[in-house]
Amino acid sequence: MRLSSLRGMGYAAPIALLTIIPLLVVLSSFLHPQPEVWAHLSEYVLPDVIKNTLILIVGVGLGVLLLGVPLAWLTAVCEFPGRLFFSWALMLPLAMPAYVLAFVQVGLLDFTGPVQTLIRELTGDSSWFPRIRSTGGVIMVLSLAFYPYVYLLARNAFLTQGKRALEAAQMLGLSRAQGFWQVALPMARPWLIGGLTLALMETLADFGTVSIFNFDTFTTAIYKSWFALFNLPAASQLASILVLFVLVLVALEYWARGARLYHGRIVAAERIRLQGAYRWLAIALCSTVLLIAFIIPLIQLLLWVKTIWQDDFDARYIGFTLRSMLISLFAALIVAAFALLLVFIQRRFASTGTRWVVRLATLGYAVPGSVLAVGVFLPIAWLDNLLIPIANSMGFATFQILKGSVAVMLLALAARFMAVAFQPMESAMQRISRNQEDAARSLGLSQRQLLWRLHLPLLRGGVLTAVLMCFVDVMKEMPITLMTRPFGWDTLAVRVFEMTSEGMWANAALPSLMIVITGLIPVVLLVLKSED
Amino acid sequence: MMKKFALSALALSLLAGFAQAETVTVYSSRNEQLIKPLFDAYTKETGIEVKVLTDKEGPLMARLQAEGANTPADMLITVDAGNLWQASNMGLLKAVNSKTLTDNIPAHLRDARNQWFGLSVRARTMIYNPSLIKGEQLSNYEDLADPKFKGKLCLRTSKKVYNQSLVAMMIAQQGEPKTEKIVRGWVDNLATDVFPDDTKLIEAVAAGQCAVGVVNTYYFGRILDKLPADKRAAYPVKLFWANQKTNGTHVNISGAGVTRYAKNEAGAVKLMEWLSSEKAQNLYADKDMEFPANPKVKADVLVSSWGPFKQNLINMSKAGELQGAAVKLMDRAGYK
Numbered sequence: 001m002r003l004s005s006l007r008g009m010g011y012a013a014p015i016a017l018l019t020i021i022p023l024l025v026v027l028s029s030f031l032h033p034q035p036e037v038w039a040h041l042s043e044y045v046l047p048d049v050i051k052n053t054l055i056l057i058v059g060v061g062l063g064v065l066l067l068g069v070p071l072a073w074l075t076a077v078c079e080f081p082g083r084l085f086f087s088w089a090l091m092l093p094l095a096m097p098a099y100v101l102a103f104v105q106v107g108l109l110d111f112t113g114p115v116q117t118l119i120r121e122l123t124g125d126s127s128w129f130p131r132i133r134s135t136g137g138v139i140m141v142l143s144l145a146f147y148p149y150v151y152l153l154a155r156n157a158f159l160t161q162g163k164r165a166l167e168a169a170q171m172l173g174l175s176r177a178q179g180f181w182q183v184a185l186p187m188a189r190p191w192l193i194g195g196l197t198l199a200l201m202e203t204l205a206d207f208g209t210v211s212i213f214n215f216d217t218f219t220t221a222i223y224k225s226w227f228a229l230f231n232l233p234a235a236s237q238l239a240s241i242l243v244l245f246v247l248v249l250v251a252l253e254y255w256a257r258g259a260r261l262y263h264g265r266i267v268a269a270e271r272i273r274l275q276g277a278y279r280w281l282a283i284a285l286c287s288t289v290l291l292i293a294f295i296i297p298l299i300q301l302l303l304w305v306k307t308i309w310q311d312d313f314d315a316r317y318i319g320f321t322l323r324s325m326l327i328s329l330f331a332a333l334i335v336a337a338f339a340l341l342l343v344f345i346q347r348r349f350a351s352t353g354t355r356w357v358v359r360l361a362t363l364g365y366a367v368p369g370s371v372l373a374v375g376v377f378l379p380i381a382w383l384d385n386l387l388i389p390i391a392n393s394m395g396f397a398t399f400q401i402l403k404g405s406v407a408v409m410l411l412a413l414a415a416r417f418m419a420v421a422f423q424p425m426e427s428a429m430q431r432i433s434r435n436q437e438d439a440a441r442s443l444g445l446s447q448r449q450l451l452w453r454l455h456l457p458l459l460r461g462g463v464l465t466a467v468l469m470c471f472v473d474v475m476k477e478m479p480i481t482l483m484t485r486p487f488g489w490d491t492l493a494v495r496v497f498e499m500t501s502e503g504m505w506a507n508a509a510l511p512s513l514m515i516v517i518t519g520l521i522p523v524v525l526l527v528l529k530s531e532d
Numbered sequence: 533m534m535k536k537f538a539l540s541a542l543a544l545s546l547l548a549g550f551a552q553a554e555t556v557t558v559y560s561s562r563n564e565q566l567i568k569p570l571f572d573a574y575t576k577e578t579g580i581e582v583k584v585l586t587d588k589e590g591p592l593m594a595r596l597q598a599e600g601a602n603t604p605a606d607m608l609i610t611v612d613a614g615n616l617w618q619a620s621n622m623g624l625l626k627a628v629n630s631k632t633l634t635d636n637i638p639a640h641l642r643d644a645r646n647q648w649f650g651l652s653v654r655a656r657t658m659i660y661n662p663s664l665i666k667g668e669q670l671s672n673y674e675d676l677a678d679p680k681f682k683g684k685l686c687l688r689t690s691k692k693v694y695n696q697s698l699v700a701m702m703i704a705q706q707g708e709p710k711t712e713k714i715v716r717g718w719v720d721n722l723a724t725d726v727f728p729d730d731t732k733l734i735e736a737v738a739a740g741q742c743a744v745g746v747v748n749t750y751y752f753g754r755i756l757d758k759l760p761a762d763k764r765a766a767y768p769v770k771l772f773w774a775n776q777k778t779n780g781t782h783v784n785i786s787g788a789g790v791t792r793y794a795k796n797e798a799g800a801v802k803l804m805e806w807l808s809s810e811k812a813q814n815l816y817a818d819k820d821m822e823f824p825a826n827p828k829v830k831a832d833v834l835v836s837s838w839g840p841f842k843q844n845l846i847n848m849s850k851a852g853e854l855q856g857a858a859v860k861l862m863d864r865a866g867y868k
Binding site: 045133211213224403483487488490504507 | 735
């Protein structure tokens, strides 16, 4: 048992190192204490940002669950007019970068936006209108941007849960509502926690969206220390604390989950047919979310693009788009392959030690992007500085070997997005019972065959979700792409950065729109391949 | 055999040297679309290729530092003098002795040790809504702290480096206690939460949410530029040159320096000299409605229409030196 645990840790470690090394670089900042900056921050900055961050986590956490779970339940288990359409359309907001959604919604609903302007023209006063640049506003926008994580995973859970358990519950006298609360929801727990984890990690690491609201979070303090006080060590120290906080959350969840099992068998189930008012309620909920989180921002992007495309759109966009797709595709495949290995290793060598090594591998998602980018870049530059003299002595006049190579860029992206690939696959793995494994083994399958012939086919839904989410996330990613891209490898996200860094939002609409459109491709693929 | 090896090694190094002489590699935090047209023009004129890599200042400087002697970058371009000062402070830049540059760029817009040079000037001044306030009621940045502007002032977030530089310069000329009092006064006078960018702020002044604000002029220029020429005069926002009777309007720069480990130092200097020249300065500044750093060059027509103004002549280095102090002061004053 001990040996198996050590082997599990040993197998998981090389993949985990991708994330652990940059995290160690970030942690090493504690070798250079910054008492002066800390004194200032802890007196004037930290109390506020810690309070704000906690409020944001609770708010966005509730928000994504309240949106994601009902929408997933409706489209996975119920039947109502338009269900098939909504079941894939509700994934679309995943392709809309959160900062774009934020900018559009603030633009529409702020004092100078068309809504309040119209109100003022009609009634002369719009001061009663709720302020969008407020705590409620930022929670609303982040929830709308990140609910697809919960939606996608919860949908997987509900689809694979089968109806047996629900039928059993009803035979035992539980009502439909009781069945939902007491059977379906608890059985979907790993998926919900998985989706919630992704949404919250992204919320913690977010900088772009909260800055549009001028809502100061812990990450704001990190960037303030770095970009305004020019103190990268202090920024890294703050980032380490953020990672530690996430680790504590993960540990709490692990402890709370205990030894519960979530096995189930997929049985084609009769859908619950919604009747009367419930039908309309379902349609109203789905359309409202789709409208606010996707269609309205999309229309705004189109309107902006209409004003600038004649000046901005040129042949270079073919290159931007192709590179974006290429990088996103390869990064998604690599990170999905690594995550799959982690899931297998965790299953095969189940132990607390293995679990923790695997958990460490997924922490890159909670670190603010630019900080992780530096953590990735420093060791690469260090290695390069070792290798370059050797290369030079062999007659190669070069000053970059690893840095500025596509391979390093892909590995860096893998370090960032491991969690996104891991969560859906890990939850899917929980549906496979030890009984199934025993049965397969008694049929003479070896350990390796078990993985290929039992696990992989059963994990298909989880793997597809993982690849889709990673593809779209890499497409939107900026800091690591900026830091590690080779010369000339500008992507759509790099274009968005160029435009937004000087506040040229109308111009940023063009690359943003291309990201959304390109991001739709995997969604459509997923729909074509998905179970229903 | 030995001889052959040595010869081919020589040939290789020559080749490498030749290839380097033909390209200049630039790390830039100034937007690609603002600098690319210039570099294209430079390539057309000289045949020298310019390779650009863009990122935010912080990551670019961390990158330069990590790469050390093996950096491919010959030149660093950033916006805001604070960033250039910081790069110089981190030992990432080297001094350039060029008469062309010192002739073309006024002393207050460049580093005293010649490690960096301003290439365009960005003025941060007041804008106001003439239906809510008269131009005559405005005077200095300091005056905006006066209670008579209560509920009338709009500001951008203190997290933007432009405001950090403005406050740093005030600290340099008036000391911390007085500056802190002024900043507290600003915060008391705010009409609404601070804005995430200058464009939104200008729109708020136009919509009457506030009467007066402080912005970089090129954001205002961009808005006017999008309007048809006959509608510009009617736009409900006017520009006011701040501190004309005292120390002059606060200006900042975008600029460049040669990296300490530049592989093509001569090429980088030549490119920088070209950028400061009369023919390049218009292209550099007009693209973004900024002011040319070279005083011999006239600004864009729209930009010139705001009239001449007196710049604050304090050296840009102060913006970097005092940026930390400014940030902390604004934190203390509750300026978000």
